[in-house]
Amino acid sequence: MSDNRIKSYGDFWPFYLREHARPVTRVWHYGGTTLALACLGALIVTGDWPWLVGALLIGYGPAWIGHFFFEKNKPASFKYPLWSFFSDFRMYFAFLSGRLGRELERAGVPAGLGHNSQAGAQ
Secondary structure (H helix, E strand, C coil): CCHHHCCCHHHHHHHHHHCCCCHHHHHHHHHHHHHHHHHHHHHHHHCCCHHHHHHHHHHHHHHHHHHHHHHCCCCHHHCCHHHHHHHHHHHHHHHHHCCHHHHHHHHCCCHHHCCCCCCCCC
């Protein structure tokens, strides 16, 4: 499905996963998300609001590197910012829980791209 036919989040999620087909792109996302969560933790502990800016920059920066240099596509956050933000965390926690392989298969991401349930972020 092309992104111009996306009408609901149910349409968006498989599109999002296909936009993250390469494992290296997902690894860049996981790194950015982990660091962004650390920044949010620092915000909570210190109360210093610059950590929020850091969370945004360090969360999106690595993800965009993955898209521009490895996946060779434009981040979905440019067109679907809220759904992309939510989906980044959904993908992250699906990876951590071992469910991402099944989600990728349902979205039509070729199995040869190293996403089986036991392999994680190969």
